[in-house]
Amino acid sequence: MKAFFVALAIFATPFVAAHYTFPDFIVGSTVSSDWEYIRETANHYSNAPVTDVTSPEFRCYELDLENTPGETGTVTVSAGSTVGFKGNSAIYHPGYLDVMMSEASPAANSPEAGTAQTWFKVYEQTPTFANGQLTFPSTSQTQFTFTIPQSLPSGQYLVRAEQIALHVASTFGGAQFYIGCAQINVVDGGSGNPSPLVSIPGVYTGYEPGILINIYNLPANFTGYQAPGPAIWQG
Known part of the structure; x- marks a missing residue:
């Protein structure tokens, strides 16, 4: 029996290690400490993903929907500057990565921020399709950066990183969402x-071609990956 549990632990370890969170926010060349400006997520120990796109936790996956926002700092950045997210490990799972932002009312550290139809997309990394296969540029990255649109009005915002892991997305609810919200x-x-502008939750049904997909057995008429959600606002 002991040997069985040892074998089970060895088998499970790679799957646990392959999960991740985004605890650190990048401003220019400066990386924050864990959860300094990013709302601490409910998976901060387990690294487990969100799979229910209709849950209120799908927005920012906070440890505490009411209290975590107020316990998180808000960092000042300039429009047009470079910011980003750093994971607690590499992004191991193949998938799609995007960043959405929401005007934050009454403030970025309030639980009400981002709860309306206020979200817009500013960045994405999409899989490329060639020779009958998808290639995933986000895989093995430990961090990524993007530009705050220069024409974005001044004010407080939530910035939501989302990586949609697609390695087991061939059935409904199989896609894994790894989420982090900076203030x-x-x-x-x-x-x-x-x-x-879109709502989160509400932006996805879970049946989108870019979410419900077997990346290892693409259909014969497949022409390319369809990114879910709204188009990017270029600013």
């Missing part, structure tokens, strides 16, 4: 009008 205050902004 920021944008200065030196412009007069842009972010769009299209």
Whole structure:
């Protein structure tokens, strides 16, 4: 019996290690400490993903929906500057990665922020399709950066990183979502009008071709990966 449990532990270890969180926020060349500006997630120990796209936890996966926002700092960044997320390990699972932002009312550290139809996409990494196979650029990255749109109006925002792992996404509910929400205050902004706006949850049904997909057995008429969610706002 002891040998069975040892074998089980050895078998399970790679799957646990392959999960991840995004605890650190990057501003320029500076990396924050864990959960300094990113709301601590409920999976901060387990690294387990979210799979229910209809759950309130799908928004930011906070440890505590009411109290975690107020316990998290808000960092000031300039419009047009480079920011990003750093994981607690490499992004091992093949998938799609994107970043959405939401104007935060009444403030970035309030539980009400981001609960309406206020989210817009600013960045994505999509799989490429060639020679009958998908290639996933996000795999093995430990961090990624992107640019805050120059024309984004000044104010407080939530910044939501999302990696959709697709290695077991061939059945409904199989896609794994790894999420982190940073709290920021944008200065030196412009007069842009972010769009299209979506709600989270609400942005996905789980049946989108980019979420419900067998990446190891693509259909004969497959022409390329369809990114789920809204188009990117270029600012």
